[in-house]
Amino acid sequence: MLLFLNKAIKIFLVPIFILATTTCLFSQDSVSSNDIQSYFNQARKFKNQDKIDLALETLNTAANEAEKKEDIKALIDSLHELALLSLKIDKEGDTEFYWDQASVLLKDIAYPYADAMHKYIKAILLHRSNQNFQSLFMLNDAKQLNNDRNFYNNLLLTEARVYISLEKYDSATKNLNSLIVNTDIHEKEYLTTQAYLTLAELNLRTDNLAESAKNGENALVVAQTNGFLEDIKTANALLTTVYERLGLYQKSLVNSQNLLQLKDSIFNIEKNKIEAKTADKIKDDYKTEEIARQQKKIEELTESQNRSELTAILASAFLIIISLLAVTLYRNNQIKFKTNDLLQTKNKELQIARDGAVQAMEAKTNFLSTVSHELRTPLYAVTGLTHLLLEEEPQEHQKEHLKALKFSGDYLLNFINDILHINKIDANKLEPLNMEFNLNKVIHEVINSLTQSAKANNTKLILEYDSEIPSHLLSDPLKLSQIFMNLIGNSIKFTKGGEVKVIAKLLNKVEDDVTIYFEVSDNGIGISKEKQKSIFEGFEQGSIQINREYGGTGLGLTIVKSLLGLFKSKIELESTLGEGSSFFFEIEMKSLDDIPEDFSFEITPRDYDFKNLHLLIVEDNKINQVITKKMLSKKEMTSDIANNGHEAITLAQENVYDAILMDIHMPGISGEEATIEIRKFNQDIPIIALTAISLDDSLESFYAAGCNDVVTKPFKPDVFYQKIGENIFDKKPKNS
Numbered sequence: 001m002l003l004f005l006n007k008a009i010k011i012f013l014v015p016i017f018i019l020a021t022t023t024c025l026f027s028q029d030s031v032s033s034n035d036i037q038s039y040f041n042q043a044r045k046f047k048n049q050d051k052i053d054l055a056l057e058t059l060n061t062a063a064n065e066a067e068k069k070e071d072i073k074a075l076i077d078s079l080h081e082l083a084l085l086s087l088k089i090d091k092e093g094d095t096e097f098y099w100d101q102a103s104v105l106l107k108d109i110a111y112p113y114a115d116a117m118h119k120y121i122k123a124i125l126l127h128r129s130n131q132n133f134q135s136l137f138m139l140n141d142a143k144q145l146n147n148d149r150n151f152y153n154n155l156l157l158t159e160a161r162v163y164i165s166l167e168k169y170d171s172a173t174k175n176l177n178s179l180i181v182n183t184d185i186h187e188k189e190y191l192t193t194q195a196y197l198t199l200a201e202l203n204l205r206t207d208n209l210a211e212s213a214k215n216g217e218n219a220l221v222v223a224q225t226n227g228f229l230e231d232i233k234t235a236n237a238l239l240t241t242v243y244e245r246l247g248l249y250q251k252s253l254v255n256s257q258n259l260l261q262l263k264d265s266i267f268n269i270e271k272n273k274i275e276a277k278t279a280d281k282i283k284d285d286y287k288t289e290e291i292a293r294q295q296k297k298i299e300e301l302t303e304s305q306n307r308s309e310l311t312a313i314l315a316s317a318f319l320i321i322i323s324l325l326a327v328t329l330y331r332n333n334q335i336k337f338k339t340n341d342l343l344q345t346k347n348k349e350l351q352i353a354r355d356g357a358v359q360a361m362e363a364k365t366n367f368l369s370t371v372s373h374e375l376r377t378p379l380y381a382v383t384g385l386t387h388l389l390l391e392e393e394p395q396e397h398q399k400e401h402l403k404a405l406k407f408s409g410d411y412l413l414n415f416i417n418d419i420l421h422i423n424k425i426d427a428n429k430l431e432p433l434n435m436e437f438n439l440n441k442v443i444h445e446v447i448n449s450l451t452q453s454a455k456a457n458n459t460k461l462i463l464e465y466d467s468e469i470p471s472h473l474l475s476d477p478l479k480l481s482q483i484f485m486n487l488i489g490n491s492i493k494f495t496k497g498g499e500v501k502v503i504a505k506l507l508n509k510v511e512d513d514v515t516i517y518f519e520v521s522d523n524g525i526g527i528s529k530e531k532q533k534s535i536f537e538g539f540e541q542g543s544i545q546i547n548r549e550y551g552g553t554g555l556g557l558t559i560v561k562s563l564l565g566l567f568k569s570k571i572e573l574e575s576t577l578g579e580g581s582s583f584f585f586e587i588e589m590k591s592l593d594d595i596p597e598d599f600s601f602e603i604t605p606r607d608y609d610f611k612n613l614h615l616l617i618v619e620d621n622k623i624n625q626v627i628t629k630k631m632l633s634k635k636e637m638t639s640d641i642a643n644n645g646h647e648a649i650t651l652a653q654e655n656v657y658d659a660i661l662m663d664i665h666m667p668g669i670s671g672e673e674a675t676i677e678i679r680k681f682n683q684d685i686p687i688i689a690l691t692a693i694s695l696d697d698s699l700e701s702f703y704a705a706g707c708n709d710v711v712t713k714p715f716k717p718d719v720f721y722q723k724i725g726e727n728i729f730d731k732k733p734k735n736s
Helices: 002-026 034-048 052-068 072-088 092-106 112-128 132-145 149-165 169-180 188-205 209-226 229-246 249-265 269-302 307-390 396-420 422-426 439-449 451-456 477-493 544-550 556-566 622-634 645-654 671-681 699-705 717-729
Strands: 435-437 460-465 473-475 499-510 513-522 572-576 580-591 614-618 638-642 659-662 687-691 709-712
Touching: 034 052, 034 072, 052 072, 072 092, 072 112, 092 112, 112 132, 112 149, 132 149, 132 307, 149 169, 149 188, 169 188, 169 671, 169 699, 188 209, 188 229, 209 229, 229 249, 307 396, 307 622, 396 439, 435 439, 439 451, 439 460, 439 477, 439 499, 451 460, 451 477, 477 499, 477 513, 477 556, 477 580, 556 580, 614 622, 614 645, 622 638, 638 645, 645 659, 645 671, 659 671, 659 717, 671 687, 671 699, 687 717, 709 717
Parallel strands: 460 499, 614 638, 614 659, 659 687, 687 709
Antiparallel strands: 435 473, 473 580, 499 513, 513 580, 572 580
């Protein structure tokens, strides 16, 4: 009974000890010292060389140093590194122990890097238990919390292995290719080795035996150069299997003999016993020290002046706790067996539902990605041809139509972007830009682009613009343009033989803060009281009859509502059926009228002499080839055309170009793969990714493949020429 009471006292005092320890730790500087960081670097080196016992001892020293310095962040980092090292020797129980200890410390401290590492370790455990979709979600959460390069590279490696388990080989290959050319300052060679090995295993799975052998040999070379013993063993084992399946039995025998020799020399049972013994000793020592710390705290409390009072309180509390524990234990044992089967059944049902939801989400993402690319490609033709026509000195009446077409093309591109990212808008993950603009000009451009629609409906457009509104404002003109385009376009659509009035009025101005009132009203068909409640919901147009008569998707007002939410504004509606409607809202902006007149809001682009430059255009779309080639010839540049990635590699080997314009999405090999191959024999030529980028494209992967810059289609001509000039004449360094 006394022994049981002593244990209960310890249990009761653990929260007191944790609170006191945390308070003490927070009172000190929580930045890890260089000495502790050096332990982490040394342990990482031992781990990669398969000197696990030395790595464990080094990390244990780091943890002890962190406790001496009362550095809570360094202690958390030590626990996480011990957890990862335990995974390497398949001691998942130890990993969960260290992970739980770190969880306790993380509750009372804001440390994003540790939060990211915590989720990363959890993701690995989920992957090992074959819960791969949950692992991907956890890895994505970790990405959002930290951008440390070494951490991100290891996360990409784990993500690739999860993709392989899910048979998503293209996604895994993209990750692994970017790791092969990584620039990590801590584990460059180790990550390269792991990427080659994992890629070789993927090739073996997909029966691409030649590539598997090639990647396996690359991994073996890097591993032998750096003394990565475990990776040398793995590479020999893999190559033994690959060469045997290829029928190259002599090579298979060589690798098999190397493997046996390696196992006999270093990978033996005694070594594994030493590693396990070291790991168990460190964990037991940690537990012993934790118990000793708690015991010391109890003794300090016992020796205090309030010992008698504390003992009385504790005794009463322990009696209550013991009674409650006894009753709870009895009841839990009675119901545990009855509920266990039900819980397992429900868990399976939830797992199936979760997997279904994940698959549906992936299908939606793939659809949006396809839509993004397929819409941007024809838009490039529209905007490119418009630009070329405007430069061919059209007549004045044609110039007006071409400018309206150009503005509509720009609007349509932004419209597509917002539709594709409407889920981000609703989740408050998209923020409005802050750039200088003239509001009067923005509204006039929208009205001018809708003039033809108004004439077709015999509708008069009226603008009442307050002259007191400052001419220089700071906000997001693109999203404002889309709001006006939807509201005015809606009013014109539902108003025939009437008028649409647009009002912009200055409500308030305090120093550089201004509040502007906007209203778009019409005398069209109006909206009934019942439909006003749901008119801002998606695909809602009032009735099926209205939809059939007037057309449209019903998304216009939904987008307006979502976009105004970004400005922390709310749209209001007043309408009478048969008499018309009025939509109004207020937006707060910044006034820039107090700045000097010679202040420039934009960086003046440099003028480059493009004459006699020779470029390679890599593009599979015939129309886009013609447009891009003609835009280059406008600046007196010559060009060759490659219809696919294979042609691009051949032409780049046989000719000298000043730059390459590389499309990413092509049949055969992609632009990324073509860039990787070109970089093998030409490291200096500027390569600009000229692509209709989609949702699943990653700028990081473009740069990792070797691209110097990225221009998204459709693009503004001045941006296009500026990028070419910067990368050819300014010799911009390759991003990574």
